[in-house]
Amino acid sequence: MILLYLALVWLIGCGLLRWLFPRPLGWSLQNGLLLFLAAGAGIGIASTLYFLTLAFVGPKILVLAAVEGIALVAALALGILARKRGTLLEWAPGPPTPWYFTAALGVALASAVIMFIFCTLTKPHGEWDAWAIWNMRARFLFRGGEFWRDAFSNQLDWSHPDYPLLIPGIIALCWTFARGESTLAPAAVAFLFTFGVVGVLVSTLGILRGKTQAFIAGTLLLGGVSLIVHGANQYADVPVSYFVVATLGLLCLQDRNPEDPRFSILAGLMAGFAAWTKNEGELFLVAVIAARAWAISRYGNPAALKRQLLRLAAGFAAPLAVITFFKLRFAPANDLLARRPQQIFTHLADIARWITVLEEYIREPFRFGYYLVPIVLVLGLYWYLLRFKVEQQDRPAIATILVTLGLTLAGEFMIYVALPGDASWQVTTSFERLLLQLWPSALLAFFMAANTPQLFREKVKPTKKAAKSATRAT
Amino acid sequence: MSRHRFAVFALISIALASSLWFLLDVITAYSYLKNTYAFGVPNFDSRFEVLHKSMPPRSVLGYVSDNPANNAQSQAEFYLTQYALAPAIIKASTEEHFVVANFHTNTPNAAMLKAKHLMLVQDFGNDVFIYRNTTR
Numbered sequence A: 001m002i003l004l005y006l007a008l009v010w011l012i013g014c015g016l017l018r019w020l021f022p023r024p025l026g027w028s029l030q031n032g033l034l035l036f037l038a039a040g041a042g043i044g045i046a047s048t049l050y051f052l053t054l055a056f057v058g059p060k061i062l063v064l065a066a067v068e069g070i071a072l073v074a075a076l077a078l079g080i081l082a083r084k085r086g087t088l089l090e091w092a093p094g095p096p097t098p099w100y101f102t103a104a105l106g107v108a109l110a111s112a113v114i115m116f117i118f119c120t121l122t123k124p125h126g127e128w129d130a131w132a133i134w135n136m137r138a139r140f141l142f143r144g145g146e147f148w149r150d151a152f153s154n155q156l157d158w159s160h161p162d163y164p165l166l167i168p169g170i171i172a173l174c175w176t177f178a179r180g181e182s183t184l185a186p187a188a189v190a191f192l193f194t195f196g197v198v199g200v201l202v203s204t205l206g207i208l209r210g211k212t213q214a215f216i217a218g219t220l221l222l223g224g225v226s227l228i229v230h231g232a233n234q235y236a237d238v239p240v241s242y243f244v245v246a247t248l249g250l251l252c253l254q255d256r257n258p259e260d261p262r263f264s265i266l267a268g269l270m271a272g273f274a275a276w277t278k279n280e281g282e283l284f285l286v287a288v289i290a291a292r293a294w295a296i297s298r299y300g301n302p303a304a305l306k307r308q309l310l311r312l313a314a315g316f317a318a319p320l321a322v323i324t325f326f327k328l329r330f331a332p333a334n335d336l337l338a339r340r341p342q343q344i345f346t347h348l349a350d351i352a353r354w355i356t357v358l359e360e361y362i363r364e365p366f367r368f369g370y371y372l373v374p375i376v377l378v379l380g381l382y383w384y385l386l387r388f389k390v391e392q393q394d395r396p397a398i399a400t401i402l403v404t405l406g407l408t409l410a411g412e413f414m415i416y417v418a419l420p421g422d423a424s425w426q427v428t429t430s431f432e433r434l435l436l437q438l439w440p441s442a443l444l445a446f447f448m449a450a451n452t453p454q455l456f457r458e459k460v461k462p463t464k465k466a467a468k469s470a471t472r473a474t
Numbered sequence B: 001m002s003r004h005r006f007a008v009f010a011l012i013s014i015a016l017a018s019s020l021w022f023l024l025d026v027i028t029a030y031s032y033l034k035n036t037y038a039f040g041v042p043n044f045d046s047r048f049e050v051l052h053k054s055m056p057p058r059s060v061l062g063y064v065s066d067n068p069a070n071n072a073q074s075q076a077e078f079y080l081t082q083y084a085l086a087p088a089i090i091k092a093s094t095e096e097h098f099v100v101a102n103f104h105t106n107t108p109n110a111a112m113l114k115a116k117h118l119m120l121v122q123d124f125g126n127d128v129f130i131y132r133n134t135t136r
Helices: A002-020 A029-056 A061-081 A099-122 A128-143 A145-152 A154-159 A166-178 A184-209 A211-223 A225-232 A237-256 A262-277 A279-299 A302-329 A341-348 A351-370 A375-386 A392-418 A423-449 A464-473 B002-034 B041-053 B072-085 B110-115
Strands: B060-065 B098-102 B118-123 B128-133
Touching: A002 A029, A002 A061, A002 A166, A002 A184, A002 A262, A029 A061, A029 A166, A029 A184, A029 A237, A029 A262, A029 A302, A061 A166, A099 A184, A099 A211, A099 A225, A099 B002, A128 A145, A128 A154, A128 A166, A128 A184, A128 B072, A154 B072, A166 A184, A166 A262, A184 A211, A184 A225, A184 A237, A184 A423, A211 A225, A211 A423, A211 B002, A225 A237, A225 A351, A225 A423, A225 B002, A237 A262, A237 A279, A237 A392, A237 A423, A262 A279, A262 A302, A279 A302, A279 A392, A279 A423, A341 A392, A351 A375, A351 A392, A351 A423, A351 B002, A375 B002, A392 A423, B041 B072, B041 B128, B060 B072, B060 B128, B072 B098, B098 B118, B110 B118
Parallel strands: B060 B098
Antiparallel strands: B098 B128, B118 B128
16 A cells, blocks of 8 residues: 555656646656656655645644645646647767667666665665654654654754654655555655666756766666665665756756756756755755856856746745744754854864865765775776767756755865764764765766767768779779 | 777676675675574564553653663664654653663663662563653
8 A cells, every 4th residue: 555655646746747848648758757756756745745734734634635635636637737748858869879788777777676675675674864863753753643743852862853854754644544654665765766866867868968878877876886775775865866866957958948947947846855855955955056056157148047046946945935844843953053153163173173074075985886996986087088078058057066066065064074073973974875965966967078988980971982983993 | 989988888897797796795684684683673663562552652761771881782772762662752861750671681680770769660571671760
């Protein structure tokens, strides 16, 4: 039953996205991208509705069913009645993709799915953060009945009770409708996000750069063990990673289709859901707004800046309103913000903390992903052999991605330095997962910029003159 | 062209080899854990199940354990107890009227319990007990 409820949640997203980007049913790259995006959109919408219902009506299953049901019917009606026109997204033209790229992607996908299943069987409740934060909060929401607010008790300050509720909300929603707890709910949600990240990256790159680039990037992402293992361990960093790459991918598509404002609106919604997933998502939201403003002013059409930012804001307005309501009304103070300014300044003035964090920032990229060879070196070699070539039309998009990632990394750096507690422990236990949040988007930027590999000799048609001289020679 | 081929094959080979290599590790770890006693969440859930079912939804309990203080395992077990007994709130102190005990033996240290003014209320099996603090 839990899978059925998750499928209905997915349908909410499908209806909404089909309304935004209508296309005849059937297999196409556009419908593939929409399916991957629909999972996150549906989960985001369903979890916010679950929280609002709890907040305003309390734990009443009939009201909850009515609210979620209305959302489903409305989304499906929008999707079915959508006018059959709009932007069509297809594979970017390019040289034919050799069969072994498809095979490599298939092998990487099969290996990743098997790995995910075995990790889930080994740890059905997930790793430490999953049960100590996300699944525990879901238990409070589901088991607590009228006392569901105890999930945000100050007594649980070790479990970050101020973290937002996208993951606990969707798990508790599934348990509520199924009338029982099962580890299948968090595992299935984790599966959707883990493979959703890959789907969004491959389909976005397929539209922007073609099948070859998309398949190479997909194989590389799936080959990184961090994504699959942390996904199966039910860490929220993977859903954040999903929303980050979805936001930035949609902004890239916006730059290719400047006349269609819906990409920016949907990007805003995805960025809002990133913030509804984890506090780092709030930093990402601020970073992407700043980066977008700068990238359009620098590389795009400055006259379109206000319009684009307003569309982005239209997308994230609703999730941001829910987050603000949650933070002001329910969440206890954040462990960083609860400190006195004096304590924060003391940490900021401690040069040893800066060095500790900087060391990890330099060291971790060489270990990231558990690739057999440090992936930064592999990508460095790849760049050296293929080089980058950025088309004018892609400059605002790539600049948006790079500046967003840079600002997020810089913001997290300052948080590590200012955080209470041992900076070394904080950064060594979490920086890898922070990189994971940004890794698929970094791959998106890399493969948007990298030249498409030329794997075949171009067949040169003989000119008439050359053909004549060849005939004479014989 | 050969540069491009080399770059692409190197990248794909490293990605696939990394994935398949780690897959072997994951399968080995699963086979090992399946056949041995696994410390972890399912074990805690089943140990505390009887107590959890007998509790009212809103409870605040103290916590006592026979683990050495300030060690990583004792902290993990405290968090696991909280996870197993949610939505009850577990405080890392014996200064509550009722105290949940997470022991590793069914004959706990009587002197320690007496020093903390803890009197047995109920034994829930699996080395899980509820005590009452006689000073609260």
